[in-house]
Amino acid sequence: MVGYAFMGRVHSQAWRSVAAVFDVPRPAMAVLSGRSAERTAEAADTLGWAAVETDWKRLIERDDVQIVDICTPGDSHAEIAIAALAAGKHVICEKPLANTVAEAEAMTAAAKEAAARGVRSMVAFNYRRVPAIALARRFVAEGRLGEIRHVRAQYLQDWIVDPEFPLVWRLQKDKAGSGALGDIGAHIIDTAQFIVGRNLTGVTALTETFVKERPLAEGSSGLVGQGGGGEKGEVTVDDAALFIGRFEGGALASFEATRFATGRKNALRIEINGSAGSLSFDFEAMNELWFYDAAESDAGFRRVLVTESDHPYVGAWWPPGHGLGYEHTFVHEVKDFLEAIAAGTDPTPSFEDGLQVQRVLAAVEESAAAGSRFTSVED
Amino acid sequence: MVGYAFMGRVHSQAWRSVAAVFDVPRPAMAVLSGRSAERTAEAADTLGWAAVETDWKRLIERDDVQIVDICTPGDSHAEIAIAALAAGKHVICEKPLANTVAEAEAMTAAAKEAAARGVRSMVAFNYRRVPAIALARRFVAEGRLGEIRHVRAQYLQDWIVDPEFPLVWRLQKDKAGSGALGDIGAHIIDTAQFIVGRNLTGVTALTETFVKERPLAEGSSGLVGQGGGGEKGEVTVDDAALFIGRFEGGALASFEATRFATGRKNALRIEINGSAGSLSFDFEAMNELWFYDAAESDAGFRRVLVTESDHPYVGAWWPPGHGLGYEHTFVHEVKDFLEAIAAGTDPTPSFEDGLQVQRVLAAVEESAAAGSRFTSVED
Amino acid sequence: MVGYAFMGRVHSQAWRSVAAVFDVPRPAMAVLSGRSAERTAEAADTLGWAAVETDWKRLIERDDVQIVDICTPGDSHAEIAIAALAAGKHVICEKPLANTVAEAEAMTAAAKEAAARGVRSMVAFNYRRVPAIALARRFVAEGRLGEIRHVRAQYLQDWIVDPEFPLVWRLQKDKAGSGALGDIGAHIIDTAQFIVGRNLTGVTALTETFVKERPLAEGSSGLVGQGGGGEKGEVTVDDAALFIGRFEGGALASFEATRFATGRKNALRIEINGSAGSLSFDFEAMNELWFYDAAESDAGFRRVLVTESDHPYVGAWWPPGHGLGYEHTFVHEVKDFLEAIAAGTDPTPSFEDGLQVQRVLAAVEESAAAGSRFTSVED
Amino acid sequence: MVGYAFMGRVHSQAWRSVAAVFDVPRPAMAVLSGRSAERTAEAADTLGWAAVETDWKRLIERDDVQIVDICTPGDSHAEIAIAALAAGKHVICEKPLANTVAEAEAMTAAAKEAAARGVRSMVAFNYRRVPAIALARRFVAEGRLGEIRHVRAQYLQDWIVDPEFPLVWRLQKDKAGSGALGDIGAHIIDTAQFIVGRNLTGVTALTETFVKERPLAEGSSGLVGQGGGGEKGEVTVDDAALFIGRFEGGALASFEATRFATGRKNALRIEINGSAGSLSFDFEAMNELWFYDAAESDAGFRRVLVTESDHPYVGAWWPPGHGLGYEHTFVHEVKDFLEAIAAGTDPTPSFEDGLQVQRVLAAVEESAAAGSRFTSVED
Known part of the structure; x- marks a missing residue:
């Protein structure tokens, strides 16, 4: 490692x-x-x-x-x-x-x-290996949502709201590539595309850096040693990135990644509306998937506690209601990886999947730089 | 009347x-x-x-x-x-x-x-007269949220998901002007601007009509009489309108109005993130305002049940915990109107406020028609 | 009146x-x-x-x-x-x-x-006329919960937590009969029996008066005029009443009424577990009924927004998602009363139903006075 | 092991x-x-x-x-x-x-x-090592709830609602001692006493066995080999145990442990009302503690996401919002045990603490057997 x-x-x-x-x-x-x-x-x-x-x-x-x-x-x-x-x-x-x-x-x-x-x-x-998200994908694949019309995804954090938070490597473009966009925006792009089974085709975007200078961080970057004495450096990445767009098949997308959502700690939220049902998820309650089935009488969003033995990954762990945590998504990830190696198959998400996400990120940056002009995701 | x-x-x-x-x-x-x-x-x-x-x-x-x-x-x-x-x-x-x-x-x-x-x-x-929304405005005005960074507003309904739902007047441009945009999008634009105390300055937008033809409605439009026998007419308004944009002062906006959010009945939702705190509201639970105060130890979003005698409008009604309903927003509206008449003052929202909302709607339509180009709201 | x-x-x-x-x-x-x-x-x-x-x-x-x-x-x-x-x-x-x-x-x-x-x-x-509670009764009557095993009911308020709150008539036994028990305990007894369609048969109870003396209230009791100058009078009713017991048919009951549940304003809460499903309700969110259907795959408690036209009483009001408030339960009550008068039938709940609740209250008081001995509800 | x-x-x-x-x-x-x-x-x-x-x-x-x-x-x-x-x-x-x-x-x-x-x-x-529960204890110890008036605890599961679920060792008195009472009731007794810092002094109780016979289980008990062919054996423990009672200092208790709460998977729920505030917790959302502070203006129950570095145990794990799961309570347990061994101190809960819980269980059984008579917890 x-x-x-x-x-x-x-x-x-x-x-x-x-x-x-x-x-x-x-x-x-x-x-x-x-x-x-x-x-x-x-x-x-x-x-x-x-x-x-x-x-x-x-x-x-x-x-x-x-x-x-x-x-x-x-x-x-x-x-x-x-x-x-x-x-x-x-x-x-x-x-x-x-x-x-x-x-x-x-x-x-x-x-x-x-x-x-x-x-x-x-x-x-x-996040593909959160049981609730894997279950969401299963629901969409089984047609339980019908035709997908809306995908609403947010990844909200608040760890740099304080302007005195230092200029760590994640706030430097040369190290991190981008800010909220690549760090957490990438997650909701991949997760949404994974659940829906279709890709984003185009976007119109805005990005913003709310705090443009920050104290130099000690020990966490190449800037170290230059710092001390209250010196500041420029934040070279976005604090927030928003875009709306379209998926293959016509669904509308509304995406937002930000590190300035005060009070939201790790709120990776996805809501999907289809012609036959809807789904809603928030990682801050990661063991829950909310599902609305329009076909049932007295319908309502139901809180599926994704801890049953027939739910993805869950059977290997504890009895129903004994929830999993953040780290278990990584256990599932390496389990799938090891299984693929043993089986001689290619695991997913592949580097190609990662490349596709990278292209969406590039389209977002391009649109934001060009007056929010609608920008296609290149193949 | x-x-x-x-x-x-x-x-x-x-x-x-x-x-x-x-x-x-x-x-x-x-x-x-x-x-x-x-x-x-x-x-x-x-x-x-x-x-x-x-x-x-x-x-x-x-x-x-x-x-x-x-x-x-x-x-x-x-x-x-x-x-x-x-x-x-x-x-x-x-x-x-x-x-x-x-x-x-x-x-x-x-x-x-x-x-x-x-x-x-x-x-x-x-909706300005929902006690929780009036309280939200009070919180912002008092500075309890600090500097506003994000305004996230959605108005989600699902009453026309069924493609057999008829072509009522609200789906005809000549009668209704626009679809979800003017009907419910107008509400979140006004409500958000009311709470924040600032106006939207520019937008980049997408609109969509998912179901392009619908059965002619009996008795509800000028089309009546032409219909019957399963004839269909064109839907001439948007089913959904999404936009992102900017407020005076630099806050980012993410707005969405749709009639295709299966399972959401009247979900006027607003979330506001400021440097010192955040607010969240959903009309489907209209007596609750969620407030996050970053200054307190062991902070968390708290569910303020807006039914206390010192909350806006509420003192005149019932004891704490005995909630109000949709219709009471109109009682508050006419109460404020009658009071203004009696006092010889101009009530709000004024026609000028209505005109400003109209200009945002126009900017949304213009942007959507022009490849989502960022479009300023005209004064 | x-x-x-x-x-x-x-x-x-x-x-x-x-x-x-x-x-x-x-x-x-x-x-x-x-x-x-x-x-x-x-x-x-x-x-x-x-x-x-x-x-x-x-x-x-x-x-x-x-x-x-x-x-x-x-x-x-x-x-x-x-x-x-x-x-x-x-x-x-x-x-x-x-x-x-x-x-x-x-x-x-x-x-x-x-x-x-x-x-x-x-x-x-x-509270029988809350649409969600009427719907709950319908669910039980239709067998959607199967055999009822548990009824858990609480009515939680907090308006007299402050020991300086005065000795109003509701705190005097000669006026009010009892305290939390008769005022709000009576509501959960009636509501639970109404939903389940069966009566309580016996109870074992505890009651408590946490604050035993309070300032005399001006204008609200026969004690007025004696008061002033910080004088206090004895609280002669219970502040809280708890009991567990049994229903006809064998379901277990757990009930609690209190005016000392800090932060709970009008939390009339009922949860019912049956062999085939469960229900949960809280009046602080009175337009919602939570329903668990054990027969469905990926089951979960679902939040039924009780605002659809086929829900009890609701069709006469507003579109889905436009919730009702506390006062509307009374509109439904007088509507049912007027309809019964017009139809020449006896409305419910009858005085006899009220008498049965009174007998449960009496059994609770008797049990509490007798070392919590299990006490049958007399016919 | x-x-x-x-x-x-x-x-x-x-x-x-x-x-x-x-x-x-x-x-x-x-x-x-x-x-x-x-x-x-x-x-x-x-x-x-x-x-x-x-x-x-x-x-x-x-x-x-x-x-x-x-x-x-x-x-x-x-x-x-x-x-x-x-x-x-x-x-x-x-x-x-x-x-x-x-x-x-x-x-x-x-x-x-x-x-x-x-x-x-x-x-x-x-469960003492759930961060939210350890935080709850801290809140009570710091006086943030004031004088405790109510402790409401439930442990709700549903894994034996099906009458065909077999007669495993947990349903046999000679192996398990008791049913829901000792298995999960013991947890809420310990957890509640831990949070409040005081012990239960007396109880009045009901127990019930809803399903009195079950199929013999293969391989899971001494009954194995006698079974097969659809034979049934007697359930010799309680399916549900309810009690109300009193704590040292005068708080009222309402407790319930059941394996028949359809839809509740592992709902260890505690709600505590004090003169200055309240707490609420449900293990099905184990990373959340709800806290009501009566002293604040516009008070409300707030959802504290117990994932901050200053929360008990949490600092050693992941960043805020990256929740823990069931198994981590055991990591915390052995960590505290190892630290006590290293420090030469006695860890808690001690066997004596376990004995006190056992005495409460005994008082519950004794009360239930004696017509729910109020029964003191022996020292």
Whole structure:
């Protein structure tokens, strides 16, 4: 695994737990890679990795490594993933797949070439593995919503409302690619397209950076050392991105990603209206899926507690009503990845799926830069 | 009162109740006007009007009429309102103020001229009089939300999801002006601007008509008589209208009005995020306002049951927890109107406020027609 | 109508509105009776009554009175109701029917005798007329819940949590009979029995008076004039009453009525579990009924917005999603009463139903006084 | 660890995860004990235990075992725990502590004796370690609720509503001690007393067994082999247990535990009303605590998402809004246990706390057997 910050920690939990819950081989947690020898060793000890490397290139050379899990910021994804695939390692890569469409295209090409050699790759859109979201997809696929008319998706957070919050790497375009758009907007784009089974075809967008300068962050960026003494740096990414648009098949989209929704902590919300029914979901209550079936008498949105044994992923865990948490989406993710490797099939979401999301992100940025002009998502 | 359909019925309830609850003079319910003598007489009897006229021009000539309440479709608002004001009658007019900006401008001019003579006018955006919405405005005005960053408003209904629902007047452009946009979109535009205390300055929009033809409706339109035998007519208004945009002061807007949100019956929903707090409201639970105060420890969205004696309008009604319903918004509306007349002041929302909403509607239509180009709201 | 306080006000709203909404004859609001000539005249003017009397005995002698509506405290119900029935007036009487079982028995006997003469009577348990509660009863009657196992009912208020709240008549046993038990406990007993269609057969109970002395209230009791200067009087009723028990047919009951549930304003809550489904209701969201149908796949409690035209009482009002409020339960009550009079049938709940509730209240008090011993409800 | 069924699985998850998240020594998962050699070996492999024993007596003799985790049915707790403590092993024991007060007393005596030797013991009431419940206790301790007046607790499940559900060990008195009462009633008794910081002093109770006979279960009881062919056996425990009662300090209690609440999957619900505020919690939404602060203007129950870094246990996990699940309560439990061992202090809840809960259970059974007579909880 490359990287041991937030994503590295939660991925480690997943690798550690997966074989105790699902019927997959127990993965050996071989090597953790990070730039600082000392801090990487400390993290490996805490998180349960057997060895450490300070250069990811050494990690992908090792014979005891079959899978490379990329948990670094987006600017390094392409280089690491392409090298790992070339070295014959299966790759699971955090989202967004890359910081640009060009990088994502290169990665997708590498993934296709590797797949021909039996080397698998997956982009880690973990929210697909929320049981309620997997159930939502099942409902749409079964036709229980009829023809889809509206997809309303929001990803609302509030962790940078305070203008004194520092200029961490996620607020720097060179590291993160974009702001709320790529970080959390990417999730709702992928999740919505996953549930509906269709892609966005065009968008009209607005983006905004509410707080344009922030205190330099200590230790979290290349800016470190320049800072101190209350110096500020420019925020080079969006704080919020909104777009409306159209899906294949004619459904209307209304999307919003923001880090300025005071009081919303991790509100990935999706509401879908079809001719026969509707769905509603909010990750802040992740074990619930709300479903409206227009065919029933005395209809109403019903709160399906997605903890039954016949719900996706859930049967392997606890009895009904004993809910899951955020980390379990990653357990499901690596379980599906391990199963695909064992079965010799290509897991989803593929790098190509990640590329498609990247193209939507690019269309949003292009539209926002061009007076909100309606912009097609390029194939 | 002119008109006795849905709006006429609920306005009648308001005129009948207002003086028993609020300290205003009891209005005499003098004359009801409608085209059909028989049906108007029947409605007058049921709703409690003392006399009837079959021509609204006669109604506004009568000496026993001081107030004219216009509850007709939008295409007749301008003519009736201007004539009534000219005749020295105070006018309360249903929304949207008119079907075009030009009509609304003429009405606004007439209202200003009448106001100089002490004749009052008001446009009936009743949702301003929901206690929870009036309380929301109070919170914003008091600064409890800080600087406003996001305004997210939706008006979701589902009454025409069925493609066999007939082509009633609300689905005809010549009668209704527009579809979901003017009917319910107008409400969220006014309500949001009312709460925030600032206006929308520009929008980028999409509109859609999902069901393009519908069975001709019997008795409800000029098309009657041509129909029967399963004939269909063209739907000439939007089924759904979405736009994103900007408010004065920089807040971002995300708005959606639709009649195709299966399972949402009258979901006028508004969520506002500010630097110090947030608000959330859904008319389907109209006695509740959700408020997040970022300053408090262990903060969370709290469900304020807006039924306390110090909440707007509520003190005159029942004890805490004994909620109000839809019709009471109209009681509050006529109470405020009667108080303004008695006090010799101009009530709000004024025709000018109605005109401003009309200009937003026009900008939405213009943007949607021009490839979603960002379109400024004209002054 | 006798009495013009809270109940008098809301009953007046009902009499005024009923004929505009439902197809019943418009009742003439003839005479209001109260002890103080001046204040009764003022109330009659505000509430729309044509005449006043200062002695209820004069009111029931009048020829222009066909219906007597009793909105006084419980200690006067028996005398007024029995006299009015004897005088051939139809009687609607506020709940609880009386302050003792003996009074209630006498009233019931009088009602039976009067019914033989075509004179009708009803006890005003208005919550039966909440559309959601009437729908709940329909669900149970249709067998959609299967065999009932649990009935969990709470009526939670908080208006006397403050120990400085004064000693109003509702806190005096001689006026009110009991405290939370008779005032709001009576409502959940009636409502639960109404929905389930079966009666409570026995209970084991606890009651408590948390604040045993309170400031004397000015103008609200016979204690007035003795008070002032911070004097206090004894609270002679319960602040809270809890009981568990059994229904006919074997369902278990858990009931609680309290005025000390801080933050709960008028939370009449009922949850019913049957072998095939469950229901849940809270008056603080009175337009919603939650229903769980165990037979459906991906089951969940669904929020039925009880505003559809095929829901009880609702068709006469507004379109779906345009909710009703507290006062409308009274409109439904007088509508049913007027219809029964017109049809020559006995309306429900009858005085006998009120007597049965009184017997449950008596059993609760008896059990609480006897070390919570299980106490049968006497027939 | 002794036992590898539901509790054994979730405890294994906890032992595996604890050191990666909290700053405690990584526990070596040494030995799993179970009666069947084959099935125990299989479970040990899946769950990550290094060795197996088929006799728990051998397990407690082993030198490589410092901690014994008892996950068996209640009838074996006393023997195993007392032996393990005698052997100098720290003991964590599943709840209820025992099947009888006498057993619990013996265990408590053994625990006290062991504590004098530095050997620690804890009863595994895991719900104390739900962050929201730990936060609730903090609120009460800080006085934010004022004087407590009402404690309303329910534990509602529905897994045996179907009369064809078989006669598993949890439905047999000799194995389980009691039914809903000891299984889930014990949890709400402990949780409520934990939050309030005071004990129940007396109760009046009802219990019921709705389905008195069930099909014999294969493989799950001593009855196995007698069964087959549709034979049935008697249910010897309660399906539901209800009681009302009093706490030290005068608060009123209303408690209910049932396995017949159709649609409620794991609804451990607690509502507490104090003179200054109220709390409400439902485990089906375990990351939320609802808090009402009567002192604030425009008060309302607020939904505190208990995922902030200053909330109990939460700081070690993920960012705000990224919720935890059921299993994490066990991680917190073993973390506290390991910390107490390391610090040389006695962890809570102690066996004595478990004994007190056992005495409440006994009082409930005694009251229910004696016509619901009010029964004191013995010291």
